[in-house]
Amino acid sequence: MGTKTRLAIVAALVATVTVLVFGLWWPEPVGKPRETDGGPGDSLPLTPPAATRFLNTQAQYVGSQACRECHQDETDSFAHSGMSRSMRTVDLDAEPPDASFPHTASERLLRSTRRDGKLWHREEITGDSQPWVVGEHEIKYIVGSGVHFTMYLCEIDGFLVESPLTWYVAKPEWAMSPGYDSPHHLGFQREATAGCLFCHAGRATAIDNSYHRIRVDELAIGCERCHGPGSLHIARHSGGTSADGTDEDGTGFDRTIVNPARLDRDRAEAVCHQCHLQSRAYVDPRGRSLADYRPGQAIEDFQHYYRSTDPRQQMKVVGHSEQLMLSRCYKASNSLTCITCHNPHATPAVADRPAHYRQLCQNCHGADDASRCTADENKRQQTRPADNCITCHMPTIPTKTLHTAVTHHRIGLHDDNAPGTVRRQSGRPDGDSLEPLHDLSGYHQLDRQRSLGLATLKRVFQLGIGSGPRSQQLWDRSESLLLQVHKDGLSDPDVEATLAQLLFATNPNQAVRHAEAALKNPTIKVESRLNALYALASHHHSRRRPEKSLEYLDQLIRIRRSALDWEMRGLCQLQQRKLPAAIQSLETAVTIDPELLPAHDLLARLYDDLGKKTESARHRRRIRRLQAIFRSRRR
Template identity: 30%
Template sequence: MGFLLLLFADATHSELPRITVGPVGGYVEDSVCRDCHASHYDSYQHVGMAQSFKSPVNARRIENFGEVFYHKPSNRYYQMLLEGDDMTFRRFQKDENGNEINTIEIPVDWVLGSGNRTRSYLYHTEHGEVFMLPIGWYTEGQFWAMSPGFESPDHSGVSREVTRECMFCHNAFPEIENDAFGVADRFPAKLPEGTGCQRCHGPGGEHVTQAMTGKGLEDIRGAIVNPRKLTGARRDSVCMQCHLLPAISLVSPVRFGRGEFSYRPGELLSDFLYLLDVEEGNIEEPERFEINHHGYRLMKSDCYNEGGITCIDCHNPHVKPESGAFREKVAGVCMDCHQDITHQTEVAPSECVTCHMPTRRTTDVVHVTMTDHWIARGPFESEKLTAPLEPSNRPITDIRPLKFAGQQQDQDTQTYEAIAAIRAGRSVAVGVQSLLQALSKQEYEHYTPYLDLTRGWLKLGNYAQAEAFARGLVRGDPNLAVAHYILGIAELANGKITQAKLSFRRALAIEPDPEVHFALASLYFDSGSLALAEVELDKALEIRPLMANAYRMKGRISAKLGNATKAADHFKRSLEIEPNDLATYSELVVVLRKNDQPDEAARYLNHQKQIPNP
């Protein structure tokens, strides 16, 4: 280190690496860390976290490319193709004669997941929206299957948007302009590739600057976080920022006023999130085991609560664990407290994990098994714990604060519990009433809970209340685009056409959004202003090229203008994106008949009959 300090003492300011700015400011490229920490950096590149997010060209090749997977519930066929470094997602159906219909191909821009257990795939639009594709690769079984949440017949297809909340745990923080709640999720074309050094050590810009300008060792070390020097919940929060998810069905909300990428190592996780736990129906707590339950289950262990064991007692984050050696290391940690334990039968010294941290099948990602970090006495039936499961959607029966990092019941509990329920789409009516009650007792300066309440009214179809609360939001923060959009939707539903048009225009002046352009197009279409409607649809498709309802409306416009050929092209494109839209088939059949294509019309009509009514 001393040699490097002498070397960097001569560095000029112009040679300093670029440091990010904005809400995700203070970071450098993770590769800069290698200049001083080559051994740690190089070793870490083999760890799953470093492989968590990659471009196709940099992702390890582990899949069976070209293999066709058929998903019977949605009657769709899937392929992932590889040509050189280009990865392409392909989906199609088959008509009654076995010929392809509704075929779509989408270039894959990002590979999500290390592939140690599973992988998913994303595409990234020019305007910064990122979407998840519906199939995943499951490494244990070496097969393709639907990614979690896509198992049902009416899944979201190629239209499930990736949010900042999703990106938080799957990658290093990207440099974005705004990470405030309610702001549209937009990501730069260049994203970090993998969860890097600074997610655990904090922003490295100041640390690197101190080193490269010859500052003293104390100043250099003081400008970065060493998690091993943290204690208690602050130390554990570094790991728990990504490995503490009590239930995928309900995510702990970011505290009001905090940016969604604003957590920094060294702070308590409870200062960033309002930590919530849940109970779910139809399952007992020991069996409720999910893919991201490492920290959650560890916190239920006596070894954690009474013995003081921590994540990094067993795990070296910089080194990929090799099974045999790793189990011996873990057994050594166990023996620090349990050296006097006598087993009834002879047990190998490295087998603590096998019996006391068994492998279980996860209930949310049913094609995956993981190590259960709830350290328990046992014995366990291995075959039962890893037996096949079917995807299930369990009801949430209770929400409560999660006791970690000082989180406890307080005056904000009802508010955060209610907004979490509304966001999860679970018991929205109950959540709205609970939030309304909470806000009558506790006022907040930040708009977040009022935006959640307004969205709740909108979900319930109570447009009068939605309009009233949205109007309050735009008065409080005129630059909140989503509030103007919700106000426009409510005004439109309440018959206030002119006001709705103005609200949509105000939203678009703040932030381009395909949903707002589509809402404005719908307004123009209904009033007969077809040319203006098409302008808005084209703007929507420029931002979001795979927007099925926009193509459908373009088809309807072309049909009204007497251009059956163009209408058919638009309807077909809409069905390629969303092949379960019964109404689009009906409209397509009409224009095909008008275009003197009876066989093609019959083909789509017969295919429509295969689709179950929603």
């Protein structure tokens, strides 16, 4: 197998983003040193999470409706927040009007239409006398509060995927979904995984350890996301048999539920940082994932976040937390945090927001305070709305992907000529080198090196594989870090599967050994499983061992919907001379990815051999259309 082929396979491997649900653990008494505890299949003991006084690591989720029985006022007030509308099913009466959106760059026509009491999204390839409908699917879920945009999810063959069409409220208009406004986009191929839905759904679970067969247990973000699972709390207050939940000192403090307002700043922010900390890269520590986090715990025990060593970063839509942490206001205060300004139980009306937020600023910057605003009164009255602190100190700036403006959360004196650019920034050099956002000194050196190696590879995927010298340098850096980790004795399935990915083009035999080792570990996470399975399927296919390759491909098609899996499956079946099965697999591949030109060509030739001229002509017509589109994109 040639180097170019191996590189193409490497590009097909998904980036390792670990999503394993780890078992529950008992909380340690506050102040007890962290000790190591062995984990199954790991060569180095796991570092346990920091102590918590709460019992919610032992509790079960009960759903927001169970909370409403005793907390109706709080439930009603939360219903006015955007989080309560983060995900929902389709209500045709509330949906934007039916419309078509022509996307010139990809020569596609997208449509949103109501039919038979359902909402449908459709994608056509244009430019021919006969419309080529490449996908039409019923919408199952709607994501987004509707403040900025709403995105749409559909279920295809049991797999949850994103629609390429999004409704942008600010315009208002239909347009391409974020990341889709390019000549070559994913259409109905972008997977909606449990990890993707973590910050949109109340609770979403992968079915049978699949990648994007999803069961949604609670639609929108609910009470338990911020207060923790409620079964012990309900049992305690309904006369059940649970532990009484009193604190160790007998004060009656209720350890069965969390109020973020009563946590110290780091632990209070962690509740928000589950979804609103968008760092340069983030990875799971060994043995845990963000899904295991419970309010009141330290977020860095469930996700390792990395930032650039250069603080001059462009605005990120969900990067508000990092921006706030760079603010002088934040650094000079022990109490300023997200919920200082954003109370999910008290959302101000639109007309009241300027006065509401101005008062919050003046709580620290009052008239008698040495740090009060020094701007001229007349200038302050010229802001829109008048005397609005946010206009000057937290300006709105446009985003390229969301077709709207968002508030910059680095509080400061912003450059009038480039809103969002704060004056007097540090002069540290540009670059893609990463450093941890939190203190990870409690972790073994090999664990820290492992996380940095995985995060560095994620940065490569952000830049694009083969996009330039910097991408290659980071790829080599990730490989070097993880090889050293493995040599020094840390061998977990994420490291093994990622090394299979990194080494596939240059040392395929070693890559295969790493992939096989990853699959033997019972704690393997779904993304690592995908990487290992695809590497092994590709390896055996290239060695003309179709039976062995199909063993891995049959596992892959059960856990994800991928055209490349089905295409390789068809090629293996051809090697076995199973022509009908091969044609069916290849047809499935081009249904998933209509631009898979080699599969169209192979199908046309197979149908010719079978004398099926109509089917052959259909694929040859599509080949000609795709070739014209590809030529147009190169101009």
